[in-house]
Amino acid sequence: MRMFLQIVFLSVLNATAHAAPTMAQILDATDDVTRGASSHATIQMQVKTARYERTMKLETWSEGKDKSLVRILAPAKDAGIATLMLDENIYNYLPKVDRTMKVPGAMMSGRWMGSHFTNDDLIKSSRLAEEFDGTITTKPGDGTGDVYTVELIPKPDTAVVWGKVVVVTTADLMPQHIQYFDEEGILVRTMRFSDVQELGGRRVPATMSLEPANKPGEFTRIVYDQLEFDVAIDERTFSLQSLKR
Amino acid sequence: MLLKTAWRNLWRQRRRSLVTSTALALAISMCMAIIAFQDGFTREMQRVMVDQRLGHIQLHHTDYPGRRSMHDAMDNVTARLDGLKGQPDIETLTVRLNGQMLIGGPETSEGGELVGVMPQLEQDFSNIQEMVTQGRYLSAQPAHEVVLGVDLARKIEVGIGEEIVVVTQAADGSMGNDLFTVVGLISTGSERMDKLGGHMHLADMQSLLVLEDHAHEITLVAREGIELEQMVEPLRASPVSKDAVVRTWFEVEPQTSKMLDMQETANRLILVIVLGVASIVILNTMMMVVFERTREIGVLKALGMRPRRIVTLILLEAASLTTIAALIGVAVGGLFDWYLVTQGVRLMEGELSFGGVRFSGHFFGAFHIEKVFHTVGFAYVISLVAALWPALRAARLDPVVAMRHE
Numbered sequence: 082m083r084m085f086l087q088i089v090f091l092s093v094l095n096a097t098a099h100a101a102p103t104m105a106q107i108l109d110a111t112d113d114v115t116r117g118a119s120s121h122a123t124i125q126m127q128v129k130t131a132r133y134e135r136t137m138k139l140e141t142w143s144e145g146k147d148k149s150l151v152r153i154l155a156p157a158k159d160a161g162i163a164t165l166m167l168d169e170n171i172y173n174y175l176p177k178v179d180r181t182m183k184v185p186g187a188m189m190s191g192r193w194m195g196s197h198f199t200n201d202d203l204i205k206s207s208r209l210a211e212e213f214d215g216t217i218t219t220k221p222g223d224g225t226g227d228v229y230t231v232e233l234i235p236k237p238d239t240a241v242v243w244g245k246v247v248v249v250t251t252a253d254l255m256p257q258h259i260q261y262f263d264e265e266g267i268l269v270r271t272m273r274f275s276d277v278q279e280l281g282g283r284r285v286p287a288t289m290s291l292e293p294a295n296k297p298g299e300f301t302r303i304v305y306d307q308l309e310f311d312v313a314i315d316e317r318t319f320s321l322q323s324l325k326r
Numbered sequence: 327m328l329l330k331t332a333w334r335n336l337w338r339q340r341r342r343s344l345v346t347s348t349a350l351a352l353a354i355s356m357c358m359a360i361i362a363f364q365d366g367f368t369r370e371m372q373r374v375m376v377d378q379r380l381g382h383i384q385l386h387h388t389d390y391p392g393r394r395s396m397h398d399a400m401d402n403v404t405a406r407l408d409g410l411k412g413q414p415d416i417e418t419l420t421v422r423l424n425g426q427m428l429i430g431g432p433e434t435s436e437g438g439e440l441v442g443v444m445p446q447l448e449q450d451f452s453n454i455q456e457m458v459t460q461g462r463y464l465s466a467q468p469a470h471e472v473v474l475g476v477d478l479a480r481k482i483e484v485g486i487g488e489e490i491v492v493v494t495q496a497a498d499g500s501m502g503n504d505l506f507t508v509v510g511l512i513s514t515g516s517e518r519m520d521k522l523g524g525h526m527h528l529a530d531m532q533s534l535l536v537l538e539d540h541a542h543e544i545t546l547v548a549r550e551g552i553e554l555e556q557m558v559e560p561l562r563a564s565p566v567s568k569d570a571v572v573r574t575w576f577e578v579e580p581q582t583s584k585m586l587d588m589q590e591t592a593n594r595l596i597l598v599i600v601l602g603v604a605s606i607v608i609l610n611t612m613m614m615v616v617f618e619r620t621r622e623i624g625v626l627k628a629l630g631m632r633p634r635r636i637v638t639l640i641l642l643e644a645a646s647l648t649t650i651a652a653l654i655g656v657a658v659g660g661l662f663d664w665y666l667v668t669q670g671v672r673l674m675e676g677e678l679s680f681g682g683v684r685f686s687g688h689f690f691g692a693f694h695i696e697k698v699f700h701t702v703g704f705a706y707v708i709s710l711v712a713a714l715w716p717a718l719r720a721a722r723l724d725p726v727v728a729m730r731h732e
Contacts, residue, residue, distance in 0.1 A: 194495075
């Protein structure tokens with residue numbers, strides 16, 4: 082959640098940036114944008130794996146970089162399940178058993194609700210400027226296509242799991258895709274952005290698709306139905322007690 | 327005639343003959359005791375590591391071995407079980423559906439590996455009910471009950487009669503979650519089971535994982551004396567194993583098989599050493615025999631006794647010693663064996679956990695009459711081999727030189 086919302090913010094802010102942004106501007110903009118922002122959205126999440134295919138309808142809220150809440154609206158079997166992310170912890174509320182459970186450390190690399198996002202993905206908020214060193218390797222107009230390509234290598238002391246991250250955006254700084262490589266330089270997954278629309282008063286890519294590199298044909302696709310930014314959210318939304326609503 | 331001479335020669339040195347025989351007799355009886363102990367140990371290992379754990383023959387979905395993915399489960403399990411239940415060669419069988427899940431107590435949760443089983447079959451197969459330390463095993467009917475490993479229950483702080491939440495990813499991608507009541511705690515000696523494991527009813531697991539009428543494993547134990555390889559072939563041809571692989575336990579877990587083989591080899595090595603040491607006694611005695619009777623042998627040769635007969639004489643003396651030793655040894659060894667088989671040996675109080683399985687600390691021996699014959703036979707062989715060199719030396723003595731000896 083954090084990750085794709087963060088990318089949305091990146092694109093949103095950069096849509097209003099001036100010509101010829103520097104890399105520092107891009108990264109700083111991203112970092113600044115996740116600070117203090119809040120959002121509320123409804124999303125369709127489609128998960129396709131070799132074993133099953135399903136679509137969920139979700140409602141999400143987030144504030145800053147430490148608080149998010151996701152509630153499943155459909156399908157009926159999972160409706161009412163809520164996942165709360167507070168700082169580094171994830172809690173799942175399960176209405177069928179009326180219990181809230183904290184996800185233990187050992188299961189943080191597990192998949193969230195069967196999707197290709199892991200629990201870790203939901204929590205981690207990489208601060209691009211602080212945790213990566215980057216180089217802009219292509220620019221619009223240099224003959225390689227109309228895109229900015231930024232290659233990011235994690236700085237030595239950070240806890241980033243990737244060996245390399247490559248961000249590709251259009252000339253007007255709308256993200257196209259992001260590739261994540263492991264420490265041996267092998268592509269692990271790709272996040273694709275498409276379907277740029279006006280949502281919540283800004284231009285955002287309404288469809289994002291996470292594709293694992295080693296499983297062709299599998300993906301987790303998020304489509305924003307509704308999206309609002311900088312909304313006032315009741316503090317109590319991000320509490321364990323209100324999970325049980 | 328030679329035999330009578332050999333026999334009488336023994337008694338010319340009564341004490342020495344008796345000491346030699348006794349030494350060999352001791353070795354024989356010790357071998358018998360060691361064999362009984364080893365065989366009892368091996369039988370126990372076979373029982374605990376194979377019969378009650380791996381079973382004899384296992385059926386899995388074709389893709390299951392190796393990755394053991396939850397999704398690779400055999401379908402139509404009820405029909406498969408019906409197909410198997412009729413078979414006369416099967417002693418016990420059990421069905422299992424494995425699930426990895428988050429198990430939540432009142433305050434904390436732990437990852438666990440629970441197994442959906444049919445309680446009655448499972449008890450007949452592995453005597454799991456004997457490992458229940460608190461509470462009881464599962465009811466025969468599905469009732470949202472669970473038994474947990476003792477260490478797991480302790481970590482999440484639940485006791486008998488209390489509820490746990492179980493959360494897992496189901497086969498259709500949805501989130502399986504439900505409440506279960508802890509009815510029993512088990513302590514198996516296997517760290518993995520005690521810290522991570524537990525059982526629930528197969529039907530409960532099937533609905534939790536959205537894998538109705540599926541199972542990951544069907545395991546069979548064959549009746550005593552059945553050749554497993556022969557049993558496997560018809561199973562592979564039968565519809566019971568459609569889209570499934572049928573394997574013997576040693577195909578499933580070759581390392582256990584190798585370990586048991588190594589055990590056998592090590593056992594034999596011990597016996598060889600024990601009897602080998604005893605044979606040195608024989609060697610020594612026969613060397614002395616030849617040395618002391620050098621003049622006598624010289625006379626015999628001068629009188630025309632052929633070398634071959636001299637060799638035979640010495641060997642017969644050794645064989646006679648061995649016979650006495652065998653009689654005494656088997657008698658004493660028989661007593662040891664009787665004690666080991668009926669009373670057993672308490673190596674330690676309580677139980678021994680080793681290699682992930684649990685043995686009782688109180689071992690009983692196992693007796694196989696053919697092993698007595700092997701032991702005695704081997705004793706004869708080594709004593710004759712030990713006596714051979716002195717015998718050959720005796721045969722090659724020059725009569726003239728020998729008669730002048732001493």
